[in-house]
Amino acid sequence: MSIDxxxxxxxxxxxxxxxxxxIQLAKNLKNKEVQVLMIDKHNYHTFQPLLYQVATGxxxxxxxxxxxxxxxxxxxxFVFRVANVEKVHPTEKYLETSIGEIPYDYLVIATGxxxxxxxxxxxxxxxxxxxxxxxxxxxxxxxLQSFEEALLRxxxxxxxxxxxxxxxxxxPTGVETAGALAxxxxxxxxxxxxxxxxxxxxxxLVESAPRLLSSMSPQASKQAESFLKEMGVNVRTxxxxxxxxxxxxxxxxxxxxxxTNLIWSAGVKGSVIEGIxxxxxxxxxxxxxxxxxxxxxxxxxxxxxxxxxxxxEETPNGHPGVAQVAIQQGKLLSKNIINLINNRxxxxxxxxxxxxxxxxxxxxxxxxxxxxxxxxxxxxxxWMFLHLLxxxxxxxxxxxxxxxxxxxxxxxxxxxxIIRPYRKNKDVMDEERNLVHAKL
Amino acid sequence: MSIDxxxxxxxxxxxxxxxxxxIQLAKNLKNKEVQVLMIDKHNYHTFQPLLYQVATGxxxxxxxxxxxxxxxxxxxxFVFRVANVEKVHPTEKYLETSIGEIPYDYLVIATGxxxxxxxxxxxxxxxxxxxxxxxxxxxxxxxLQSFEEALLRxxxxxxxxxxxxxxxxxxPTGVETAGALAxxxxxxxxxxxxxxxxxxxxxxLVESAPRLLSSMSPQASKQAESFLKEMGVNVRTxxxxxxxxxxxxxxxxxxxxxxTNLIWSAGVKGSVIEGIxxxxxxxxxxxxxxxxxxxxxxxxxxxxxxxxxxxxEETPNGHPGVAQVAIQQGKLLSKNIINLINNRxxxxxxxxxxxxxxxxxxxxxxxxxxxxxxxxxxxxxxWMFLHLLxxxxxxxxxxxxxxxxxxxxxxxxxxxxIIRPYRKNKDVMDEERNLVHAKL
Numbered sequence: 001m002s003i004d005x006x007x008x009x010x011x012x013x014x015x016x017x018x019x020x021x022x023i024q025l026a027k028n029l030k031n032k033e034v035q036v037l038m039i040d041k042h043n044y045h046t047f048q049p050l051l052y053q054v055a056t057g058x059x060x061x062x063x064x065x066x067x068x069x070x071x072x073x074x075x076x077x078f079v080f081r082v083a084n085v086e087k088v089h090p091t092e093k094y095l096e097t098s099i100g101e102i103p104y105d106y107l108v109i110a111t112g113x114x115x116x117x118x119x120x121x122x123x124x125x126x127x128x129x130x131x132x133x134x135x136x137x138x139x140x141x142x143x144l145q146s147f148e149e150a151l152l153r154x155x156x157x158x159x160x161x162x163x164x165x166x167x168x169x170x171x172p173t174g175v176e177t178a179g180a181l182a183x184x185x186x187x188x189x190x191x192x193x194x195x196x197x198x199x200x201x202x203x204x205l206v207e208s209a210p211r212l213l214s215s216m217s218p219q220a221s222k223q224a225e226s227f228l229k230e231m232g233v234n235v236r237t238x239x240x241x242x243x244x245x246x247x248x249x250x251x252x253x254x255x256x257x258x259x260t261n262l263i264w265s266a267g268v269k270g271s272v273i274e275g276i277x278x279x280x281x282x283x284x285x286x287x288x289x290x291x292x293x294x295x296x297x298x299x300x301x302x303x304x305x306x307x308x309x310x311x312x313e314e315t316p317n318g319h320p321g322v323a324q325v326a327i328q329q330g331k332l333l334s335k336n337i338i339n340l341i342n343n344r345x346x347x348x349x350x351x352x353x354x355x356x357x358x359x360x361x362x363x364x365x366x367x368x369x370x371x372x373x374x375x376x377x378x379x380x381x382x383w384m385f386l387h388l389l390x391x392x393x394x395x396x397x398x399x400x401x402x403x404x405x406x407x408x409x410x411x412x413x414x415x416x417x418i419i420r421p422y423r424k425n426k427d428v429m430d431e432e433r434n435l436v437h438a439k440l
Numbered sequence: 441m442s443i444d445x446x447x448x449x450x451x452x453x454x455x456x457x458x459x460x461x462x463i464q465l466a467k468n469l470k471n472k473e474v475q476v477l478m479i480d481k482h483n484y485h486t487f488q489p490l491l492y493q494v495a496t497g498x499x500x501x502x503x504x505x506x507x508x509x510x511x512x513x514x515x516x517x518f519v520f521r522v523a524n525v526e527k528v529h530p531t532e533k534y535l536e537t538s539i540g541e542i543p544y545d546y547l548v549i550a551t552g553x554x555x556x557x558x559x560x561x562x563x564x565x566x567x568x569x570x571x572x573x574x575x576x577x578x579x580x581x582x583x584l585q586s587f588e589e590a591l592l593r594x595x596x597x598x599x600x601x602x603x604x605x606x607x608x609x610x611x612p613t614g615v616e617t618a619g620a621l622a623x624x625x626x627x628x629x630x631x632x633x634x635x636x637x638x639x640x641x642x643x644x645l646v647e648s649a650p651r652l653l654s655s656m657s658p659q660a661s662k663q664a665e666s667f668l669k670e671m672g673v674n675v676r677t678x679x680x681x682x683x684x685x686x687x688x689x690x691x692x693x694x695x696x697x698x699x700t701n702l703i704w705s706a707g708v709k710g711s712v713i714e715g716i717x718x719x720x721x722x723x724x725x726x727x728x729x730x731x732x733x734x735x736x737x738x739x740x741x742x743x744x745x746x747x748x749x750x751x752x753e754e755t756p757n758g759h760p761g762v763a764q765v766a767i768q769q770g771k772l773l774s775k776n777i778i779n780l781i782n783n784r785x786x787x788x789x790x791x792x793x794x795x796x797x798x799x800x801x802x803x804x805x806x807x808x809x810x811x812x813x814x815x816x817x818x819x820x821x822x823w824m825f826l827h828l829l830x831x832x833x834x835x836x837x838x839x840x841x842x843x844x845x846x847x848x849x850x851x852x853x854x855x856x857x858i859i860r861p862y863r864k865n866k867d868v869m870d871e872e873r874n875l876v877h878a879k880l
Binding site for chain 2: 003004006042043044060061062063065067069070073079081082099100133134137144148151152154191192193195393394395396398399402403406410412414415416417418419420
């Protein structure tokens with residue numbers, strides 16, 4: 001049965017996902033002769049680049065989340081529904097969702113990506129991913145619970161396992177999380193746990209490639225590694241995690257690390273909707289599109305952002321999974337959908353790489369811009385400025401800024417709260433990960 | 441087996457509960473010749489007076505919670521453990537807890553109060569209490585989920601039940617929650633849900649006494665009621681809830697209200713520790729103490745704050761369950777414990793009533809001070825000023841202030857996020873309510 005949606009004479013564009021790409025697309029369709037229907041499993045947009053600060057007690061979750069309805073408060077052609085999309089029926093042009101059937105004229109898949117455990121279910125059930133706010137909150141709870149628990153253990157080995165953190169994946173998220181943990185270790189935790197010898201806390205960052213931040217310049221990688229080492233992080237490049245049973249990490253090099261805290265940021269895969277022809281899926285479970293973001297083999301289905309792999313001669317592997325790609329694709333697609341409706345020619349996408357950056361700690365960041373690369377305190381200010389700029393909502397910008405200023409001068413992380421204790425219980429976790437629309 | 445606690449030659453004062461009373465007591469024992477061991481089931485202090493603003497999307501939960509370890513950062517004689525206290529053994533002078541046995545020389549029960557459903561299990565399993573941060577977050581989720589759900593219903597009756605709010609209990613929490621919901625109705629929800637007719641949203645406040653805020657002056661009650669009526673709240677005094685099955689509220693007057701949202705703030709009861717002689721429990725499950733806060737029949741066990749009923753000739757029912765009583769009792773008890781240790785005479789408690797207040801909405805509050813009573817915009821500023829003053833932590837004060845200024849000028853409530861959907865599932869709720877120390 002179809003759900004109840006305001007009637008319209010215009011074609012309906014259904015956007016699945018309220019991330020960077022989905023929001024940009026919907027905004028640029030304002031005042032156009034289409035009905036925009038956005039579906040997301042949450043009622044808010046998540047600013048993923050700052051999830052690691054939520055996990056490490058530096059920011060409250062509410063300041064990096066923004067209600068999706070509020071983004072489009074004054075957009076008359078916009079409709080929003082919280083729902084889980086279960087399947088697409090391309091021939092009949094409708095979506096099967098947790099709230100009913102939703103017919104579309106144009107479908108845009110902007111579902112982003114989810115953590116990739118590369119099929120290792122043992123790691124999946126024992127490690128902490130960090131791709132959503134509930135996951136970041138679970139990690140925040142786990143970090144604090146580990147220290148509370150360490151206080152109760154007599155065995156030095158057990159204490160050390162509880163105070164040992166292994167972060168897998170040396171991309172921006174891994175580097176930023178390792179740096180944030182190192183700051184907790186030096187400035188915050190010794191005050192909180194005077195009974196524990198914090199020198200025994202270890203932070204390990206494991207990366208399979210020969211260098212961290214492999215998508216950035218070698219100069220940035222080198223500087224990030226040296227920042228992290230300065231801060232006491234054990235950087236283990238050229239190595240990878242083979243297994244993790246909840247207490248022992250086995251690395252390919254043969255080394256074993258005893259830890260109860262494995263943070264998994266080693267990769268992502270596209271969040272594909274069932275019903276899309278599996279033959280158009282490429283490496284990383286991304287959906288192959290043409291240069292108009294149109295999914296191969298479909299006339300009226302598009303994919304943008306992380307979930308899309310626009311495979312052309314210049315980009316044989318698609319574009320990197322970063323916010324800028326999603327934003328730029330969303331912007332162009334809004335024009336192309338209107339072009340399509342009016343039988344005008346479509347414009348091919350061309351990515352304008354604005355650069356990339358990562359922060360390691362106070363006064364420490366690395367920035368690669370198209371014509372210049374720099375590291376250190378100025379890079380750190382640029383990083384903060386740009387993150388504030390892209391954060392959605394003025395209230396959020398203000399609260400984040402207040403927190404950053406506070407954290408900087410106090411050397412503190414104010415939100416080290418165990419609001420909902422984390423339980424290593426796969427069933428509960430699964431429920432939380434998948435639960436979308438709680439029926440009353 | 442006893443837990444591992446730093447050794448000491450001083451007497452050990454164990455404080456159960458990090459609320460207003462427990463914190464004040466522990467602070468005032470700084471640099472005294474005792475070891476202070478605080479136990480709480482959370483690792484943070486909750487500023488309960490602002491929970492209703494978390495529930496209604498006005499504040500982030502993290503800004504009304506404060507890490508307990510941080511409160512006592514530089515207090516050398518202070519030890520903290522997260523634990524659930526299961527039983528006290530007064531003869532053997534130790535506590536049985538979720539983390540092991542904890543011996544004490546002096547025990548202070550500062551466990552506060554919990555929601556009182558007066559034995560009605562049907563109401564307990566179907567209604568929303570609001571005494572903790574997880575409960576306030578559940579309520580926030582429920583409010584938003586109700587509107588998302590209303591969008592999906594065809595039946596006007598079902599829509600109205602989802603948009604009908606019944607608040608039981610006309611004390612400060614009930615009044616403040618009703619006012620906050622009325623502001624959501626007039627300023628926020630119509631923008632978020634243009635498809636819903638918000639005029640059909642109802643807010644009912646049920647109070648069994650003849651007037652709201654019965655602990656305040658008749659003048660304050662009258663003004664609060666007239667503020668609420670102005671804002672569109674249906675005030676139903678002299679009435680009480682007989683039953684609630686999840687969809688229909690039956691009132692004693694015979695009236696029936698259809699609602700899926702029943703907020704229960706009708707009463708509290710003391711959170712007593714098992715093992716205390718049941719004969720010392722008085723009305724409201726409070727522990728009877730003498731005028732030194734010593735529990736009747738025990739030499740070295742004390743109770744302060746909400747859980748204590750200091751029964752004397754002047755206070756035949758004990759003191760009101762407000763923060764000021766807990767703070768003042770904590771302050772005096774710190775002196776009396778030292779007096780006791782040094783065989784000096786104890787000082788009897790005498791409550792200095794500083795007044796009480798409640799806020800209804802923007803520019804609308806009622807304040808009763810010992811020598812003056814006033815209502816309106818000035819009262820509202822006094823209310824905000826004093827709440828900021830008593831809020832623990834400078835960062836929290838700053839973030840709350842930023843939010844209040846933002847909310848005032850934007851007429852907005854920024855944190856209307858469904859981070860963890862609420863499920864009306866007694867088992868899950870029970871787990872969340874009681875879960876304290878998640879084992880890894």
